[in-house]
Every structure is written in C-alpha cells, then in structure tokens.
Amino acid sequence: MSLHELLVDELKDLYSAESQLVKALPKMAKASVSADLKQAFSAHLEETKGHVERLKKAFEAINEKPKAVLCKGMQGLLEEGQEHIEEDAGDVFGDLALIGAAERVEHYEVAAYTTSIALAKSLGYTEASSLLNETLQEETKTAKLLFALSKPMIKEAKDTGEKEEE
Ligand SMILES: [Fe+2]
Structure with missing residues (x-):
C-alpha cells in the first residue's frame, strides 16, 4: 500500500458516493413539501453532477482511470433517507x-473530501487537490444552507405540535 493507492481508494469510494447521490436527490426533492427545500435539493443535484465530473478529472490528474467501488456508507445513509421518504x-x-438525512450525507462527504485533499496535497497533486477542494466548498455551503432552512421549520413544527396538544 502507498499513499497514492490510498488516495485512489478514497476517490473510488467518493465516485460511488456521488453517483448514488445523483440518483437519490431527485427523490428527496420530490418528497419535500417546502419550495425552498425542493429548490435546495434540485440545486445540489446539479452541483452533484458536477462533483462526479470533477472526480473524473481528479482521477485523470493523477494518471488513473475513473472507477467506482461501492460506497457502503453512502448506501446506508441513503437507505435511511429513503425510510424517511416512505x-x-x-x-x-x-x-x-x-x-x-441530507445533513448526514453532506457531513459524510465533507469528511471524505477533507481526507482526500490531505492525501493529494501530501503527494504534491496540486490540480487534484484544488478540484477536490472546489467540491468540498460546495458540500460545506450545502450543509450550512440546509441548517438555515431547518430553523424556521423547527419553529413551525413546534407551533403545529403545540396546537395539536391544545
Ligand atoms: Fe457532492
């Protein structure tokens, strides 16, 4: 095992994770009631398609062929998300x-990109690390946006709950 091989394994895992998410996000958008949340999921779908493309470029930048190895972590997170939908x-x-569910996904991706960037940097792979960093910024932004969207919803849910108890 080398650091290069470790990075390639991380990228294969991410390539699977992002591809799984491209399939799941339309279902999450469809299941949302809030127009803002629908919009956030749709916008992140477009970004996520870009993440898949960036990963392809990152593989090429380190002279490797893009390949996915099933990311069981993302699979599990999305299965739980699907249960909420149902x-x-x-x-x-x-x-x-x-x-x-979506916050779990974003923070999982943040962890994976942070690790991959550290490996890419240590190997002197400037192009790969800057590609991965662009995606990391979008994941972080999405996590923050989802958190901001949840605040008024928590208030609304609390008011609804209190009304039902009256
Ligand atoms: Fe992503």
Missing part, C-alpha cells in the same frame, strides 16, 4: 427528517 414525508416533520 414513512414521514408530506409535512414539516417530514421535511425536517429529510434535512436530517
């Missing part, structure tokens, strides 16, 4: 559950 979707509580 069981909770349709109101503000469902939207909050979707945000919880």
Whole structure:
C-alpha cells in the first residue's frame, strides 16, 4: 500500500458516493413539501453532477482511470433517507427528517473530501487537490444552507405540535 493507492481508494469510494447521490436527490426533492427545500435539493443535484465530473478529472490528474467501488456508507445513509421518504414525508416533520438525512450525507462527504485533499496535497497533486477542494466548498455551503432552512421549520413544527396538544 502507498499513499497514492490510498488516495485512489478514497476517490473510488467518493465516485460511488456521488453517483448514488445523483440518483437519490431527485427523490428527496420530490418528497419535500417546502419550495425552498425542493429548490435546495434540485440545486445540489446539479452541483452533484458536477462533483462526479470533477472526480473524473481528479482521477485523470493523477494518471488513473475513473472507477467506482461501492460506497457502503453512502448506501446506508441513503437507505435511511429513503425510510424517511416512505414513512414521514408530506409535512414539516417530514421535511425536517429529510434535512436530517441530507445533513448526514453532506457531513459524510465533507469528511471524505477533507481526507482526500490531505492525501493529494501530501503527494504534491496540486490540480487534484484544488478540484477536490472546489467540491468540498460546495458540500460545506450545502450543509450550512440546509441548517438555515431547518430553523424556521423547527419553529413551525413546534407551533403545529403545540396546537395539536391544545
Ligand atoms: Fe457532492
């Protein structure tokens, strides 16, 4: 094993993770009630397609062929998200559950990109690390946006809950 091989393994995992997310985001957008949340998922779908393309370029930048190896972490996160879609979707509580699932996904990706960037930098792969860093910035921004969207929803959910108790 070398650091280069370790980086290639990380990229294969990410390539699978991002490809899985491209398939899941339209379902998450469809299941959201809030127009802002729908819009956030749709916008992140377009970004995520770009993340797949950037990963292809990152593989090429280190003279490797783009290849995916099933990312079980993302698979598990998306399975849990799918359960929320099936069981909770349709109101503000469902939207909050979707945000919880999406936040897990974003933070998981942030962890994976942070690791890959550190490896790429240590190997002197400037182009690959700057490509990965562009995506990292978008993941971080998305996580923050989702958190901001959740705040008024939590208030709304709290008010709804209190009304039901009256
Ligand atoms: Fe991504």
